[in-house]
Amino acid sequence: MRDYVGQLYTPTAASYRQMNSDYEGAKALAEWKAKVRAAWGQVRVEHVESTGVVDVVAVGNEMTVTARVELGSLVPSDVQVQLVYGRVGDDDTLTDFAVVPLEMTQEEGGGRFVFAVRHTLGVSGPFGYTVRVVPSHPAMAS
Numbered sequence: 001m002r003d004y005v006g007q008l009y010t011p012t013a014a015s016y017r018q019m020n021s022d023y024e025g026a027k028a029l030a031e032w033k034a035k036v037r038a039a040w041g042q043v044r045v046e047h048v049e050s051t052g053v054v055d056v057v058a059v060g061n062e063m064t065v066t067a068r069v070e071l072g073s074l075v076p077s078d079v080q081v082q083l084v085y086g087r088v089g090d091d092d093t094l095t096d097f098a099v100v101p102l103e104m105t106q107e108e109g110g111g112r113f114v115f116a117v118r119h120t121l122g123v124s125g126p127f128g129y130t131v132r133v134v135p136s137h138p139a140m141a142s
Helices: 002-022 024-042
Strands: 044-051 062-070 079-088 094-101 103-109 112-120 125-135
Touching (some): 079 112
Antiparallel strands (some): 062 112, 079 125
16 A cells, blocks of 8 residues: 555645646646647657567566667657566467566667666566557656
8 A cells, every 4th residue: 555655646646736836837748748649650669679588488587678769759758668578368468467667778869769678577487578658747647
């Protein structure tokens, strides 16, 4: 329960106070959302490389994932690039999955950035992963 309060309620309450103090926070968030909506069609994961990954893994195996991402007119602080990994079911869907943020490691220019993470896996068995990009703003609940 303490984690839930610390990770959700407390940040949400702080965001609420900031948004309602003079409405500037709410206006800034609305402008940011409009900017992201307008540019989202340009966002894509161009290329992903990984090391340390096999079809069947054990808890404690380490993997490194590097992703080249096109953000168009957005900047890395507008998004979170995430590694999503877990067991692979019979229908090729991920189950018991975990989400790990990647860090921006290089700006290539032209709206292209490289993100990477080195992560110790918490699952074993048949394994799969993907990389996704989601909008991210300090005033939004995660």
